[in-house]
Amino acid sequence: MHIAEGILPAEWAVAWAAPAAVAVAVGLSRLKKRTVADPSFKSLVALMGAAVFAISLMPIPVPVAGSVSHPAGTPLAAIVVGPWASVVLAGLALLIQALFFAHGGLTTLGANIVSEGIAGSFVGFASFWLARRCGASLFRAGFLAGMFGDLAVYLATAFELGLGLFPWSGSLRGGGALFLAFLPTQLPLAVLEGVFTGGVLRSLAELRPDIARGLGLGRGDAVPPAPRDGRIRHHWRRGSRGVRVAIVGLAVLVAVVSLGGLLWAIALTTGDWVGIDAGIMERVAEERGRAAWTPFINTDVGDLLLFMFFGGAVAAGAAVGWVVQGMRARSPSGRASASGGHAGSHAGGGVGGSVGSGAARDDSTARASGRWRRGIWGLVGGVLVVLVLWGWLAPGLSLGPLDGAHLRTVARVIADPSGEQVLSARGGDAVLFAFTVAGLVLGVAAGWSASKRFAGGRPRLRLPRLHGSHDVRAGDRQAWKTTVLSAIDARVKLAVGAVLLGVNLVAGQGFSLLLLAVCLAVLLAVVRVRWIALVLRMLPALVVGVMLVVLRGLTIPGQPVILIDLPRLAPVVVSSEGLAAGFDLAAVVLAGVSLLLLLGLSTPLPALLGALRWYRVPGLLIDLGMLMYRYLFLFVEEAQRMRQAQRLRGPEVPWRRAMGGFNSLGANLLIRSYDRSQRVYDAQRLRGGERRP
Amino acid sequence: MMNSPWGGSSIDGSTVTFAHTGFVYPGGVRALDGVDITIRSGDFTAVMGANGGGKSTMLKLLVGLLHPSEGRVSVDDVEVGHDTFNQVAAMVGYLFQDPNDQLFCPTVAADIAYGPENLGLGGAEVERRVEWSAKTCGVFELLDRPIHALSYGQKKRVALAGVLAMGPRALVLDEPSSSLDPMAEAALMRLLKGLNERGLTVIMATHDVDLIPLYAHRIILLRGGHVAAEGPLAEVFAEGTHLEGCDLRLPRIAYLFDIFCDESTRPLTVGQARKELVRMVEQGRLDLVPILLPKERGGAA
Ligand SMILES: Nc1ncnc2c1ncn2[C@@H]1O[C@H](COP(=O)(O)OP(=O)(O)OP(=O)(O)O)[C@@H](O)[C@H]1O
Ligand SMILES: [Mg+2]
Numbered sequence: 002m003h004i005a006e007g008i009l010p011a012e013w014a015v016a017w018a019a020p021a022a023v024a025v026a027v028g029l030s031r032l033k034k035r036t037v038a039d040p041s042f043k044s045l046v047a048l049m050g051a052a053v054f055a056i057s058l059m060p061i062p063v064p065v066a067g068s069v070s071h072p073a074g075t076p077l078a079a080i081v082v083g084p085w086a087s088v089v090l091a092g093l094a095l096l097i098q099a100l101f102f103a104h105g106g107l108t109t110l111g112a113n114i115v116s117e118g119i120a121g122s123f124v125g126f127a128s129f130w131l132a133r134r135c136g137a138s139l140f141r142a143g144f145l146a147g148m149f150g151d152l153a154v155y156l157a158t159a160f161e162l163g164l165g166l167f168p169w170s171g172s173l174r175g176g177g178a179l180f181l182a183f184l185p186t187q188l189p190l191a192v193l194e195g196v197f198t199g200g201v202l203r204s205l206a207e208l209r210p211d212i213a214r215g216l217g218l219g220r221g222d223a224v225p226p227a228p229r230d231g232r233i234r235h236h237w238r239r240g241s242r243g244v245r246v247a248i249v250g251l252a253v254l255v256a257v258v259s260l261g262g263l264l265w266a267i268a269l270t271t272g273d274w275v276g277i278d279a280g281i282m283e284r285v286a287e288e289r290g291r292a293a294w295t296p297f298i299n300t301d302v303g304d305l306l307l308f309m310f311f312g313g314a315v316a317a318g319a320a321v322g323w324v325v326q327g328m329r330a331r332s333p334s335g336r337a338s339a340s341g342g343h344a345g346s347h348a349g350g351g352v353g354g355s356v357g358s359g360a361a362r363d364d365s366t367a368r369a370s371g372r373w374r375r376g377i378w379g380l381v382g383g384v385l386v387v388l389v390l391w392g393w394l395a396p397g398l399s400l401g402p403l404d405g406a407h408l409r410t411v412a413r414v415i416a417d418p419s420g421e422q423v424l425s426a427r428g429g430d431a432v433l434f435a436f437t438v439a440g441l442v443l444g445v446a447a448g449w450s451a452s453k454r455f456a457g458g459r460p461r462l463r464l465p466r467l468h469g470s471h472d473v474r475a476g477d478r479q480a481w482k483t484t485v486l487s488a489i490d491a492r493v494k495l496a497v498g499a500v501l502l503g504v505n506l507v508a509g510q511g512f513s514l515l516l517l518a519v520c521l522a523v524l525l526a527v528v529r530v531r532w533i534a535l536v537l538r539m540l541p542a543l544v545v546g547v548m549l550v551v552l553r554g555l556t557i558p559g560q561p562v563i564l565i566d567l568p569r570l571a572p573v574v575v576s577s578e579g580l581a582a583g584f585d586l587a588a589v590v591l592a593g594v595s596l597l598l599l600l601g602l603s604t605p606l607p608a609l610l611g612a613l614r615w616y617r618v619p620g621l622l623i624d625l626g627m628l629m630y631r632y633l634f635l636f637v638e639e640a641q642r643m644r645q646a647q648r649l650r651g652p653e654v655p656w657r658r659a660m661g662g663f664n665s666l667g668a669n670l671l672i673r674s675y676d677r678s679q680r681v682y683d684a685q686r687l688r689g690g691e692r693r694p
Numbered sequence: 695m696m697n698s699p700w701g702g703s704s705i706d707g708s709t710v711t712f713a714h715t716g717f718v719y720p721g722g723v724r725a726l727d728g729v730d731i732t733i734r735s736g737d738f739t740a741v742m743g744a745n746g747g748g749k750s751t752m753l754k755l756l757v758g759l760l761h762p763s764e765g766r767v768s769v770d771d772v773e774v775g776h777d778t779f780n781q782v783a784a785m786v787g788y789l790f791q792d793p794n795d796q797l798f799c800p801t802v803a804a805d806i807a808y809g810p811e812n813l814g815l816g817g818a819e820v821e822r823r824v825e826w827s828a829k830t831c832g833v834f835e836l837l838d839r840p841i842h843a844l845s846y847g848q849k850k851r852v853a854l855a856g857v858l859a860m861g862p863r864a865l866v867l868d869e870p871s872s873s874l875d876p877m878a879e880a881a882l883m884r885l886l887k888g889l890n891e892r893g894l895t896v897i898m899a900t901h902d903v904d905l906i907p908l909y910a911h912r913i914i915l916l917r918g919g920h921v922a923a924e925g926p927l928a929e930v931f932a933e934g935t936h937l938e939g940c941d942l943r944l945p946r947i948a949y950l951f952d953i954f955c956d957e958s959t960r961p962l963t964v965g966q967a968r969k970e971l972v973r974m975v976e977q978g979r980l981d982l983v984p985i986l987l988p989k990e991r992g993g994a995a
Contacts, residue, residue: 044798481840605840607800631800634842680795683759687783688860689812 006106007593018111028089041682047628050090052674055636076125076150084126091118100601116157125150140199147198151191200664318444320382491608513588520595542594550583699861707735707895708864714765743916744941749899787862793849809860827855864895907962
């Protein structure tokens with residue numbers, strides 16, 4: 002999850018660039034030191050970085066909804082080459098991504114390095130270290146590292162956005178709200194990242210124990226000396242019981258204290274924050290002569306409750322979708338004859354259904370256990386649905402005072418549907434309702450498709466192609482094409498681009514729109530990007546733009562321009578000031594992204610890196626970038642070949658196998674890059690590479 | 695040729711000496727044992743032997759990527775070791791079996807220039823060398839391309855260009871012709887032959903017995919880390935027993951001769967075979983009719 006170009010205001014862009022630069026500098030100096038002790042370390046870091054980058058382009062299958070996602074890879078990189086080197090690599094990867102896909106940005110590079118690089122690497126690494134100290138297996142430690150690292154990235158991103166997008170006083174709360182907004186999609190992704198990180202590490206240790214040891218991943222006390230001198234030396238030894246207890250205790254304490262601090266900070270700022278809930282809706286309601294404060298459900302904790310409901314609705318919906326789909330699939334018309342007679346009662350009976358008698362023993366036990374599972378799911382789903390509905394209708398669940406007013410309101414609404422009384426004049430309830438319904442719909446869809454895929458208790462899914470990698474290569478081909486722009490020196494392009502990006506942040510909307518128009522025109526007419534490719538590349542920025550417009554429109558108070566009067570609920574108000582601010586920001590983002598695309602699609606990356614070297618960016622960083630660039634494509638191709646081989650041997654496999662295949666793919670890439678790094682180093686020094694400054 | 699890294703027309707090739715050299719891998723595998731060989735300046739030497747025979751190990755010892763467990767290796771009186779690594783690397787060019795290991799720069803031009811730049815040459819000289827090597831290896835048109843956009847064979851040629859640009863006095867190649875198309879293979883071998891004729895010492899590991907007699911002067915046969923045979927081509931190939939022990943076979947043309955003529959002479963290339971045939975027919979030692987028309991002969995009998 003990268004913050005797009007242009008979203009952060011100039012002062013925040015600078016503010017985040019500072020710690021990022023410091024962290025990268027520290028990382029580089031540590032790398033340099035280690036390179037002195039072990040000269041092949043540089044190529045190891047670069048090649049492992051390229052491998053992790055290539056891996057992060059691969060889509061992981063997400064079992065529900067049959068879609069795919071991309072792992073972030075930073076926690077894995079941190080475990081493999083250490084957190085500091087991983088910060089450096091993340092910086093390079095973010096730079097390359099910004100230039101190849103206009104994914105992230107140059108002015109937001111600092112912020113992204115802080116969230117992805119620093120937060121992701123250190124939290125991932127620390128989780129792994131702690132877990133290993135406590136004696137966790139490689140898979141479990143990797144799982145925790147991947148999951149917490151991923152969540153840390155999102156937490157940091159949310160707060161960077163909160164600080165950048167909301168006024169100072171409301172920034173913490175805004176960030177918290179954004180984090181909660183990411184959470185429903187991000188939590189499953191974090192779990193996947195964990196499975197992936199742990200799986201890759203486990204496969205690596207199984208396939209090549211020597212490399213695992215060389216990287217300091219060896220298990221427990223039985224760590225023989227690393228085969229290559231001077232390699233990373235963090236050996237994970239089991240601590241004694243006392244140490245383990247102390248560490249776990251400390252971790253829990255830190256977690257509690259930081260969580261408490263976070264909540265406290267949010268609570269402190271709550272009073273000042275004018276969000277969807279309080280400000281606009283209330284005023285509008287009063288203007289229209291309606292009662293503003295008759296909360297049907299007291300959403301004083303607003304967004305938190307919102308997402309509890311959303312989450313509950315998703316879970317409930319998923320269970321319902323699962324069960325209903327299962328019932329349909331098992332109904333007599335949908336199934337073969339053997340169990341046909343029983344099917345109806347099985348499905349209807351749920352938990353208590355009797356075991357079918359006609360079928361073979363194994364088959365029937367399998368089906369019985371399937372029914373058990375289904376039944377439990379149905380029960381859970383039912384309970385959840387009831388809970389959600391009850392939460393909606395019963396004031397008892399509301400966190401406000403439990404007084405008769407709520408009940409009277411309910412009674413009045415039920416008795417007099419056309420009455421003046423709105424359920425709540427606060428936007429909270431309207432939004433809450435919308436979210437609950439959306440959650441239910443989403444959940445049903447997910448449950449339905451999951452039930453289809455998990456038929457027989459195991460999910461089957463088609464192995465996804467590696468489409469992310471296609472983008473890098475297409476962008477690279479485009480960049481190498483000769484156009485009028487290729488004649489311009491990369492140093493000039495880079496300088497002009499950086500200045501324009503900066504001006505774009507501070508100048509008004511007019512400048513941004515002009516910049517956007519010029520960039521698009523040049524991209525289409527001079528660089529000759531096909532417009533469909535351009536639209537595809539701009540799509541993420543467009544989505545961000547629309548979201549910004551909506552978010553600002555709803556959160557900045559002012560003259561209402563759109564006023565949707567939901568029957569029996571509060572009106573939804575979009576203010577003109579908010580819209581204007583939203584459009585302003587969207588213009589900045591779109592202009593920045595199109596300028597980045599122009600820069601990246603008209604200049605090969607090595608030329609840009611060369612220009613950076615000329616501008617006195619540390620040579621080690623540039624060397625690493627060049628090596629990463631060189632091997633990225635090789636690894637992408639290797640990954641593609643391996644994946645094709647997997648697909649050829651079974652295009653549809655159970656999810657566990659798919660994930661296993663994915664993990665071994667990742668581990669294989671790491672192994673190849675590890676082996677290759679030594680040969681690359683040999684090749685370098687055979688041609689006098691050690692004499693380089 | 696004036697622009698070549700060596701300047702004038704002749705190259706002062708290096709002499710390589712293995713003295714009682716042995717090597718044991720960290721795992722305990724003895725890959726080389728008691729190798730005593732001198733490869734003289736200007737020799738074209740093929741190193742052959744079964745898979746795992748120790749060829750790659752021997753070549754790596756030569757350039758200092760590995761260090762001998764026993765004995766020593768020297769190039770022109772410089773003993774190969776930690777301290778002399780750069781000195782040896784400047785004299786000996788090493789071509790990796792996989793060009794993807796060797797080409798680590800983003801573009802072809804940058805990669806070919808990498809070595810000369812490290813030799814401390816001036817910009818003009820580096821450019822001149824890059825141009826010469828790229829032209830010599832037939833990759834001049836590819837100079838501005840990124841390396842990942844090349845085919846495998848093209849990468850191999852670029853890798854060779856990068857080695858040649860350093861102006862080595864000995865060339866060490868690990869299976870240079872594998873996965874090249876026939877034309878590229880022939881071109882590569884002609885190039886090596888041409889450089890060798892100017893004095894460059896060429897040492898290559900290969901499995902291609904049909905190709906070797908066309909170009910190499912000498913051959914080293916390795917078996918289980920020992921030198922099974924060493925010497926001029928004809929001598930080594932005259933004794934078929936060596937070859938079988940090393941899981942090698944005769945060149946096909948020699949094999950054909952062995953089947954049809956029980957002569958002691960054993961031509962190794964098509965050219966030699968043709969000469970030999972003409973000689974035998976002229977001397978009346980060979981009647982081609984029964985060989986070429988076996989059916990009619992059978993019918994007459
Ligand atoms: N890195 C290594 N660690 C341990 N043993 C090795 C290593 N590399 C090679 N060996 C062993 O050393 C012996 C010689 O290997 P070498 O690579 O020199 O053979 P080769 O003649 O080049 O074979 P090929 O024709 O397959 O390339 C083999 O038995 C091999 O298994
Ligand atoms: Mg070999």
